[in-house]
Amino acid sequence: MKPATFTYHRASSVRDAVGLLSELAEEEPKLLAGGQSLVAMMNYRMARPGHLVDITHVPGLAGIRRSTGDDGRAILRIGALTTHRAVEKADLGPEFAVLSRAMRWVGHLPIRTRGTVGGSIAHADATAEWCLLAVLLDARIVAEGPAGRREIGAGEFFLGPFTTALEPDEVIVEIVFDRPAPRAALTEYADRRGDFAVVAAGADLDTGSVVLGGVATVPQLVRAAGTPDEIADALDLRDEPGVPAAYRRGLARTLVARARAEAAATTEEDSNG
Amino acid sequence: MTDVALVELHVNGERHDLAIPPRRTLADVLRHDLGLTGTHVGCEHGICGACTVLVDGAPARACLLFAIQVENAEIRTVESLADPDGGLSDLQQCFSEHHGLQCGFCTPGFLMLAEGYLAEEPEATREEIREVVASNLCRCTGYQTITDAIDDCASRRRAALQAALDTAPEPTAGSTA
Numbered sequence: 493m494k495p496a497t498f499t500y501h502r503a504s505s506v507r508d509a510v511g512l513l514s515e516l517a518e519e520e521p522k523l524l525a526g527g528q529s530l531v532a533m534m535n536y537r538m539a540r541p542g543h544l545v546d547i548t549h550v551p552g553l554a555g556i557r558r559s560t561g562d563d564g565r566a567i568l569r570i571g572a573l574t575t576h577r578a579v580e581k582a583d584l585g586p587e588f589a590v591l592s593r594a595m596r597w598v599g600h601l602p603i604r605t606r607g608t609v610g611g612s613i614a615h616a617d618a619t620a621e622w623c624l625l626a627v628l629l630d631a632r633i634v635a636e637g638p639a640g641r642r643e644i645g646a647g648e649f650f651l652g653p654f655t656t657a658l659e660p661d662e663v664i665v666e667i668v669f670d671r672p673a674p675r676a677a678l679t680e681y682a683d684r685r686g687d688f689a690v691v692a693a694g695a696d697l698d699t700g701s702v703v704l705g706g707v708a709t710v711p712q713l714v715r716a717a718g719t720p721d722e723i724a725d726a727l728d729l730r731d732e733p734g735v736p737a738a739y740r741r742g743l744a745r746t747l748v749a750r751a752r753a754e755a756a757a758t759t760e761e762d763s764n765g
Numbered sequence: 766m767t768d769v770a771l772v773e774l775h776v777n778g779e780r781h782d783l784a785i786p787p788r789r790t791l792a793d794v795l796r797h798d799l800g801l802t803g804t805h806v807g808c809e810h811g812i813c814g815a816c817t818v819l820v821d822g823a824p825a826r827a828c829l830l831f832a833i834q835v836e837n838a839e840i841r842t843v844e845s846l847a848d849p850d851g852g853l854s855d856l857q858q859c860f861s862e863h864h865g866l867q868c869g870f871c872t873p874g875f876l877m878l879a880e881g882y883l884a885e886e887p888e889a890t891r892e893e894i895r896e897v898v899a900s901n902l903c904r905c906t907g908y909q910t911i912t913d914a915i916d917d918c919a920s921r922r923r924a925a926l927q928a929a930l931d932t933a934p935e936p937t938a939g940s941t942a
């Protein structure tokens with residue numbers, strides 16, 4: 493189908509975008525980034541925004557910056573407009589290579605060339621790889637609103653299905669990863685390669701945390717996680733059409749074990765080569 | 766802004782000035798306003814890939830982009846592949862030789878997907894090509910022949926590049942100074 497009529501605005505800066513969102517608040521404005529979720533929903537008419545505020549022409553919102561913190565640790569700042577593909581191809585160093593490796597799970601190449609990190613986080617699909625990675629690595633989401641900028645921890649950001657702590661007039665500016673994760677991995681199962689996962693699992697061997705997608709309405713972080721069996725048994729799952737709870741639980745068990753094995757293997761690769 | 770916006774598009778090296786509603790997707794503008802009906806439309810939600818075109822060299826779904834968003838980008842469609850006199854490009858020739866199409870509905874999308882991908886990854890392995898062709902749907906071929914065609918095209922391009930390097934004249938002393 494074709495999208496319903498809307499008024500188009502091209503934001504020239506984040507300030508400009510925030511201003512438009514506030515000004516048009518009564519008329520359902522929406523930010524437009526990669527459009528890989530929003531335009532599909534508009535074509536279905538599941539979304540009918542009255543105004544689109546296009547942020548893809550805002551200078552400085554795309555790109556990855558690496559720096560070193562006071563304690564010598566690597567810090568990664570990923571601009572909201574950075575595409576999945578740009579992260580996939582970037583050399584993020586052993587501390588954050590897990591992010592590049594995980595991108596192969598995000599849709600397919602032509603989706604990754606347009607879809608953005610900020611858009612994924614804002615869209616907040618409970619199985620989206622970016623949401624899981626942000627929660628697993630305790631990333632911080634930097635958002636700008638009329639009152640200025642604030643930082644929201646990924647753990648407090650995802651509130652429910654497609655629902656976040658972001659105010660309607662806030663724009664995500666960047667995502668900050670400041671805890672190196674050289675021994676981490678993300679893996680998943682989807683019926684077809686490139687589809688959203690039925691279940692996804694990530695593991696960070698240094699913190700002992702595990703994150704699961706597809707088992708609740710938001711990414712589920714398990715700190716000081718036990719064995720794959722213990723993690724899977726503790727999940728509160730219901731039978732759904734085509735996906736019995738036992739099947740999902742089995743996937744969670746297998747994928748947690750697989751994510752841990754992959755995390756351990758990357759460390760070996762790094763130290764061998 | 767009014768219902769109609771002035772949009773300047775650059776498609777296959779030509780500039781077009783259009784007065785279109787902002788809600789018109791790139792796929793619809795290419796087909797209906799520019800008559801470039803080689804770009805096909807299947808699902809209109811990003812799944813099938815029939816609408817795949819190149820935006821600044823990168824394969825993208827034309828059904829998930831508004832034309833107004835890509836005003837200053839270089840767009841390439843399947844019409845840009847063949848010579849002006851109709852001679853097939855090397856990639857199209859490989860699709861023909863390997864029977865990489867049957868009904869042909871998906872073919873423009875696969876061609877632009879491969880064109881963009883091989884330009885970025887000329888050393889792509891068969892395994893990597895298999896993963897990339899999974900981006901688009903083909904109901905006829907079973908993908909084997911599409912993979913064969915793209916793999917063969919990549920090999921031929923590598924061989925041609927190597928041959929060109931082998932026959933290039935030795936740089937004469939001082940020419941690099």
Ligand SMILES: Cc1cc2nc3c(=O)[nH]c(=O)nc-3n(C[C@H](O)[C@H](O)[C@H](O)COP(=O)(O)OP(=O)(O)OC[C@H]3O[C@@H](n4cnc5c(N)ncnc54)[C@H](O)[C@@H]3O)c2cc1C
Nearest residue numbers: 523525526527528529530599607608610611614620664811
């Ligand atoms: C066929 C297909 C398969 C896909 N498979 C996957 C997959 O496996 N995994 C996955 O994670 N995703 C997948 N996606 C979705 C893709 O990753 C999207 O890119 C992503 O969900 C949204 O990013 P976007 O830049 O396209 O945002 P848009 O579609 O432009 O926007 C999405 C939402 O976020 C808001 N938004 C965008 N940017 C900002 C910002 N900076 N600040 C605040 N709000 C903002 C918009 O207003 C909108 O509500 C798939 C998409 C398709 C079409």
Ligand code: FES
Nearest residue numbers: 807808809814828
């Ligand atoms: S029509 Fe664009 S992906 Fe199917």
Ligand code: FES
Nearest residue numbers: 867868903904905
């Ligand atoms: S050749 Fe018919 S869909 Fe691919």
